[in-house]
Amino acid sequence: LLNKLIESLLSIAPSGMTRVQTMACGSCSNENAFKTMFIWYRNKERGYANPSEQEVGTCMINQSPGCPDLSILSFMGAFHGRTLGCLATTHSKVIHKLDIPSFDWPIAPFPKLQYPLEEFVRENAQEEARCLEEVEDLIVKWRQKGKPVAGIVIEPIQAEGGDNHASPDFFIKLRNIARKHGCAFHVDEVQTGGGTTGKFWAHEHWGLDDPADVVSFSKKLLTGGYYHRDELQPDKPYRIFNTWMGDPSKNLFLSEVLNVIRRENLLEEVTRSGKALLQGLYALQTQYPHILSRARGQGTFCAIDACNDATRDSIMIKARNKGLFMGSCGEKTIRFRPTLVFKEYHVHQLLNILNDVLAEHK
């Protein structure tokens, strides 16, 4: 079993991370990652001493200090899952959130970049600086409120929220802010992990040796789970536990998938077809500027905005009727999520169909 873990999940561990905890789905992964950060944070606060009698007593009845008023800072537009802990950090669609009780946790703005990037260098840098400043303000404010931020959770690309990107510089500075304020830094790679950005983990594009304290995954990894740095290992067994703790059979599948990715150099393929796809999307938005804008992407993890949601939906339906299935996210975004075997000739097929649909569009 350990060998299978070494061949599968541990062979792709993010930089700086030697520990992995499997879970049955993405939400459970994030829930338990949050718990890991809370446990780590409280152990720091109490100097790794045993919990007080008061903590032991109050935790059984949901009250502080045993169940402390800690928080996780998340970003507007984020999606981190739909169980109650995760949902308190999810802010992308009403349908996810409505009617479900939540926590009073801080929510920072995620940068809204202007495209094409090369024309808005100064504006985008200012926008990212504004968001980072707000993050620091919120950390201070919530500490003053008595609900300190134990961790910051972020997607390397906000997926459900509309394929919102930020620069590596933004993430590097955010990681430093987390460190400065003693918050754990949790990168949620549930959508971005597994190779579609051209690297196995999207955070590798930031170029950091120590990119995060926790990295969670699911979907393309076939099993849910999260990696973390040694320091975040809970102090006692069974603090993070459940009946199944994932499903070991998924690791067998994953190690075969990883063999194929390596043997067929699929990450290079993704980089190549991603470039062709993005170039094609640039060309389409130049040709149809009244319909399309903001083409963006990393690897084949690409997206483009329509002028409004009705147009977006109509383009998607017409394309589907011609054999091209695309997804949507955010308010008016078309998102591309091809598999890892998506080659350059598939890109041309895709662009031809999309071009036909746009040419017919009134």
Next chain:
Amino acid sequence: LLNKLIESLLSIAPSGMTRVQTMACGSCSNENAFKTMFIWYRNKERGYANPSEQEVGTCMINQSPGCPDLSILSFMGAFHGRTLGCLATTHSKVIHKLDIPSFDWPIAPFPKLQYPLEEFVRENAQEEARCLEEVEDLIVKWRQKGKPVAGIVIEPIQAEGGDNHASPDFFIKLRNIARKHGCAFHVDEVQTGGGTTGKFWAHEHWGLDDPADVVSFSKKLLTGGYYHRDELQPDKPYRIFNTWMGDPSKNLFLSEVLNVIRRENLLEEVTRSGKALLQGLYALQTQYPHILSRARGQGTFCAIDACNDATRDSIMIKARNKGLFMGSCGEKTIRFRPTLVFKEYHVHQLLNILNDVLAEHK
């Protein structure tokens, strides 16, 4: 796929329930069952109208009324899982709860019955009445606090909390209290479901046609999930959703397991060996009254208390060294959780080993 669901999960649906939602684990099942109850409760409150602009706006930032201050009433000693929503209803062990933020939700006492039951009929009836009264008080109090109870969640036998039983009368009255106050009634059968109590669902022992609004399961069912009454079906698709929604391969396994249960009359076997096991435990506690007490059980879902936790642990280790593996729960309880193929001759093997261990015990 639908046929497989009909052959597996739907063929064992609790009375009054026609709908099932699969999930990947027990915690996800309870989390989503809670969400289902919150959605149902809020739809009742707003008269099934569309949400207001204020609800739509506030839900994205975790605030009321969009994320309403609703609560789930649970019982001291309960275990319903370890994700943040579930954990707010779990009150069995410190290790589960410590350091994790929680909700201010009401917690009622679970009856502490005195054994042998036939000697404490009046006292136990009073104890159950006291707990039910407290439930009603808490529902009223939390409504006044502005955090109405949307649902009550309870295990038919509190398992992690120490194998705590209550009478069918207690559960029938509790179900009526839920109905009277407009709260959903959620029976968590994650530990008790699947046949070990001698019926497929432990709540069948209550003899109700309409035992619950929601019944959640996992473990022996091989997949997580929950049944619910028609009325609790969310008003829109994708309100309850995630990437995998369980794993259909588990239903294939389950339908084969159900075939074996039926073919080999395993529920009758469980009833027979459960009776023998409980009789044997009664005999042992009569023989070793300074060590054992409170033998109790339903089917083979049996337990007995040791005089203290050190004795309990020592008995368990000695028995294990003689080939008998038992579990623990609560403070000083030994619990029995044999599989469904546990026959009467296994009971005698078990009792012989346990008798040897007790005879040697100083």
